[in-house]
Amino acid sequence: MDDLKQWVEPILAENGCRLYALEWLTNEKPPLLRISIEKLDGPVDLDTCAICSDAIGTMLDAKDWYASEYNLEVCSPGAEHELTTDEQIQAAIGSYVYVKLKDPKQGMDHVFGDLISANTELIVISYNVKGRKKKFEIDRSNLALIMTAVKV
Structure with a gap:
């Protein structure tokens, strides 16, 4: 292979x-x-x-x-596909994603938003709450799933 x-x-x-x-x-x-x-x-x-x-x-x-x-x-892997490697996550920066957390943070166990940045320790998502942009920082160790998503 x-x-x-x-x-x-x-x-x-x-x-x-x-x-x-x-x-x-x-x-x-x-x-x-x-x-x-x-x-x-x-x-x-x-x-x-x-x-x-x-x-x-x-x-x-x-x-x-x-x-x-x-x-x-x-x-194509499809419009919504799991990001399983660091390279795939880096390539998805700027894309709309869905993130599921292992342990809830700030009362949230998942989030939809734009992937702003990612490194080996942390990913940052920008999401909307009542029309206001917020940033959500997630420890990579707390990621259960990250995948591209389609905005509805």
């Missing part, structure tokens, strides 16, 4: 994307290589997936990566 990641990332970068997740699903018949991508400058569309899929498929065929039949799927 490390080789795959190293081969795929430059192709995605050439197409204005970054890798979100790489999955090798051997329980599928034939096995499925699922590559979830994020676009650097907006939402992933079908054309972007197709372009990246063609480029990655050509590269994998040239490297003769897998000797048997398999399916390749290049897709």
Whole structure:
């Protein structure tokens, strides 16, 4: 999988994307290589997936990566997806997110808002209360879940 990641990332970068997740699903018949991508400058569309899929498929065929039949799927992780790595959290700065806390803070066990900043110790969310902006600082150790969200 490390080789795959190293081969795929430059192709995605050439197409204005970054890798979100790489999955090798051997329980599928034939096995499925699922590559979830994020676009650097907006939402992933079908054309972007197709372009990246063609480029990655050509590269994998040239490297003769897998000797048997398999399916390749290049897709978006979706509008609402969990942020599981520091890199994903950093990439989401400025985005609207949902955060669930392990232990409530200031009477709140979750918050929706804009991710303002994040480091290894703390994340900062800007949220609205009765039309007023407030900041909410959360210790990373208190995060149960952080994911992108869609404003309603």
